[in-house]
Amino acid sequence: MAESYTVLALKYRPRRFADLVGQPHIVGALSNAIATNRVAHAFLLTGSRGTGKTTTARILASALNCPNRQGAEPCGECPSCVQIAQGEDLDVIEMDAASNSRVDDIRERLQTVETRPARGRYRVFIIDEVHMLSTSAFNALLKTVEEPPPHVKFILATTNPEKIPETILSRCQRYDFRRVTVSEIVTRLEQVCANEGAEPGPGLLRAVAELVEGGLRDALSRLDQLFAFCGLKPTVEDAERVFGLVSRPRLLELLEALGKGDSKSGILFTEEVFESGKDVAEVLASLVSLTRSLLLVAASGGDAKGLDVPADEVPRLTAVAQTFGIHGLVYVAELLTDCRNRVRRAAFPRVVVETTLVKLSLVGRLEPLQELMTRLNHAADSSEPRTESPPPATEPGKRPLSEREQAAVNALKRQFGAR
Numbered sequence: 001m002a003e004s005y006t007v008l009a010l011k012y013r014p015r016r017f018a019d020l021v022g023q024p025h026i027v028g029a030l031s032n033a034i035a036t037n038r039v040a041h042a043f044l045l046t047g048s049r050g051t052g053k054t055t056t057a058r059i060l061a062s063a064l065n066c067p068n069r070q071g072a073e074p075c076g077e078c079p080s081c082v083q084i085a086q087g088e089d090l091d092v093i094e095m096d097a098a099s100n101s102r103v104d105d106i107r108e109r110l111q112t113v114e115t116r117p118a119r120g121r122y123r124v125f126i127i128d129e130v131h132m133l134s135t136s137a138f139n140a141l142l143k144t145v146e147e148p149p150p151h152v153k154f155i156l157a158t159t160n161p162e163k164i165p166e167t168i169l170s171r172c173q174r175y176d177f178r179r180v181t182v183s184e185i186v187t188r189l190e191q192v193c194a195n196e197g198a199e200p201g202p203g204l205l206r207a208v209a210e211l212v213e214g215g216l217r218d219a220l221s222r223l224d225q226l227f228a229f230c231g232l233k234p235t236v237e238d239a240e241r242v243f244g245l246v247s248r249p250r251l252l253e254l255l256e257a258l259g260k261g262d263s264k265s266g267i268l269f270t271e272e273v274f275e276s277g278k279d280v281a282e283v284l285a286s287l288v289s290l291t292r293s294l295l296l297v298a299a300s301g302g303d304a305k306g307l308d309v310p311a312d313e314v315p316r317l318t319a320v321a322q323t324f325g326i327h328g329l330v331y332v333a334e335l336l337t338d339c340r341n342r343v344r345r346a347a348f349p350r351v352v353v354e355t356t357l358v359k360l361s362l363v364g365r366l367e368p369l370q371e372l373m374t375r376l377n378h379a380a381d382s383s384e385p386r387t388e389s390p391p392p393a394t395e396p397g398k399r400p401l402s403e404r405e406q407a408a409v410n411a412l413k414r415q416f417g418a419r
């Protein structure tokens, strides 16, 4: 490989609205604003990392300045479009607030705000991670955002909109980027692989997409890594090795066992993960992702059409979901997410994982509170001597109370004078 290698995320960075993945609501609104020439003077693009905020900012800047625009789409070929895509255009000033958070940094950039654009119609200021600005820097920015010269547009991008002062927020048109779905990421990765002449093994792209929590850029970086380590025919096993993962079938097997109350399987699994040097946080992320699939399947009541789940997995997922029940799954998702948040900082991460998995093995046995109340009420009513009618036919899963439970109910009734 004599030529220099361009990372996939850069090589396949969209240059037109039409190429943005997974943000149709934003593409629609921005295209419409540009096509009808009703463009706000300040934009706020929010969303988690790798969802396309900076890319969109550049496309928007291109669209504003491209002399050969077609509808809302920039041509992608004129000097303005080319230089904006490379981050080198004179009229588009990009600044990363994470490393330039001081008031002097922002003042320096804004000094030129009155200068007329060199080539295009607008001078566009793109400020990435804008929430990192200091208070005084925000104040300096606010002055200009309040009353910008007509040839100036601001595009602010952030992963933490709640950290931005209300005074700035209220002056921006806000666009919320959503996480890209697993299926959308898979489709994009397929296109990239086809273009690169790569032949990913079965299930690989989905495994990668499951890892990245809706960030397309991360997915492309993972693919880069796989190509670098394993060549152009990477398999699921390669991904498990390179990223320190546990395979999805193995995770499903674990949840299946835990759903049946097998707490030992949780302890053995923890040992397996820690002994083999897997990345614990990644394994937990995969478990969270798998639990989400279970929840989707459970909530859809068996109709998996349109779900973000592979069709061939549905029967197995449905079976495992049933062992937990939908209430249980919500709890499982909470426990796993909490465990993942704590595990990196924990003094004894192994114990954190073990206790979580043992808790999961108890979830299948928990009865939803509502059902428990109904059953208790029912039992309390039917134990009244005046109740002559036979108890209604018991549904499966709603067995009559045992002697001990009955005694407890009677004791409660005596104590509280239950009706």
Ligand SMILES: [Zn+2]
Pocket: 066, 067, 068, 069, 074, 075, 076, 077, 078, 079, 080, 081, 082
């Ligand atoms: Zn152009």
